[in-house]
Amino acid sequence: xxxxxxxxxxxxxxxxxxxxxxxxxxxxxxxxxxxxxxxxxxxxxxxxxxxxxxxxxxxxxxxxxxxxxxxxxxxxxxxxxxxxxxxxxxxxxxxxxxxxxxxxxxxxxxxxxxxxxxxxxxxxxxxxxxxxxxxxxxxxxxxxxxxxxxxxxxxxxxxxxxxxxxxxxxxxxxxxxxxxxxxxxxxxxxxxxxxxxxxxxxxxxxxxxxxxxxxxxxxxxxxxxxxxxxxxxxxxxxxxxxxxxxxxxxxxxxxxxxxxxxxxxxxxxxxxxxxxxxxxxxxxxxxxxxxxxxxxxxxxxxxxxxxxxxxxxxxxxxxxxxxxxxxxxxxxxxx
Ligand code: 2P0
Numbered sequence: 001x002x003x004x005x006x007x008x009x010x011x012x013x014x015x016x017x018x019x020x021x022x023x024x025x026x027x028x029x030x031x032x033x034x035x036x037x038x039x040x041x042x043x044x045x046x047x048x049x050x051x052x053x054x055x056x057x058x059x060x061x062x063x064x065x066x067x068x069x070x071x072x073x074x075x076x077x078x079x080x081x082x083x084x085x086x087x088x089x090x091x092x093x094x095x096x097x098x099x100x101x102x103x104x105x106x107x108x109x110x111x112x113x114x115x116x117x118x119x120x121x122x123x124x125x126x127x128x129x130x131x132x133x134x135x136x137x138x139x140x141x142x143x144x145x146x147x148x149x150x151x152x153x154x155x156x157x158x159x160x161x162x163x164x165x166x167x168x169x170x171x172x173x174x175x176x177x178x179x180x181x182x183x184x185x186x187x188x189x190x191x192x193x194x195x196x197x198x199x200x201x202x203x204x205x206x207x208x209x210x211x212x213x214x215x216x217x218x219x220x221x222x223x224x225x226x227x228x229x230x231x232x233x234x235x236x237x238x239x240x241x242x243x244x245x246x247x248x249x250x251x252x253x254x255x256x257x258x259x260x261x262x263x264x265x266x267x268x269x270x271x272x273x274x275x276x277x278x279x280x281x282x283x284x285x286x287x288x289x290x291x292x293x294x295x296x297x298x299x300x301x302x303x304x305x306x307x308x309x310x311x312x313x314x315x316x317x318x319x320x321x322x323x324x325x326x327x328x329x330x331x332x333x334x335x
Pocket of ligand 1: 012013015016017018026032113114141142143144197198290291292
């Protein structure tokens with residue numbers, strides 16, 4: 001018998017991934033860029049056990065058994081096994097029992113599949129002693145998962161090869177490069193989203209002309225500008241690019257037919273609050289970004305956390321619960 005346990009954190013994109021050119025291999029139509037949070041906060045934990053006595057492969061997600069039939073899960077497993085060390089021998093024949101759980105409320109709807117698949121693939125790769133980059137394998141589980149394989153600031157290069165071999169993640173800068181950076185996660189709603197990212201982006205690829213323009217004309221330039229802003233620690237530029245990219249992604253969602261609505265009135269009120277605050281300060285001190293849901297992620301530097309949390313509590317008084325459950329400052333992953 002052999003057991004491996006790993007943890008992997010979520011990542012929050014500042015240049016968004018939206019749209020695939022290959023559904024099976026999960027190849028994107030544009031590059032994307034994110035920061036990976038610290039493992040002290042929102043992360044997945046996966047334990048894999050293999051034994052010659054196990055009769056079948058089994059999977060438990062958040063303490064509930066789920067089917068092992070998932071195509072994405074099996075794609076990841078097969079790919080890891082294909083790259084397994086020749087020294088694994090009979091280990092490769094033994095059946096697996098996998099337990100995966102998130103230490104953050106799945107209700108928050110925050111990149112749980114990214115952390116989950118990054119963690120699963122990392123654990124499998126450790127078990128079968130895979131060498132080299134494994135982000136391309138995590139990508140087969142969920143596109144954004146490839147970015148959680150690395151810490152700090154991470155770019156998912158869309159790649160050009162039909163095989164997807166070059167569609168992998170690379171680290172742009174370690175978290176230690178910008179240690180003052182913080183993320184505040186605002187849980188606006190824990191409702192399950194009506195349209196999953198996978199089906200939403202498929203519909204966008206099929207119906208939105210704006211998405212093609214974004215992928216071909218805007219993202220390549222914006223990614224270069226974003227990397228420059230991160231490397232030079234230019235928060236003003238970083239914040240503007242982050243907010244513009246979030247807004248453009250949601251414009252594509254609106255241009256999708258039928259449209260996907262992910263933000264709600266509270267999300268829009270947060271956008272207005274951030275712009276009002278930045279205007280009052282005379283420059284960008286906070287940036288918002290929204291994924292495929294109404295919850296906001298605010299990027300800001302450490303110095304402004306206290307003031308912003310006070311402002312949020314003033315404008316959006318929490319319900320009768322501990323505010324710290326709602327508003328948390330997360331340092332990004334140190335790697
Ligand atoms: C991102 N999102 O870059 C973007 C922003 C949502 C909005 O990556 O179909 O769950 O599994 O590849 O990775 C969500 O997409 O989709 C996502 P699949 P995934 O973070």
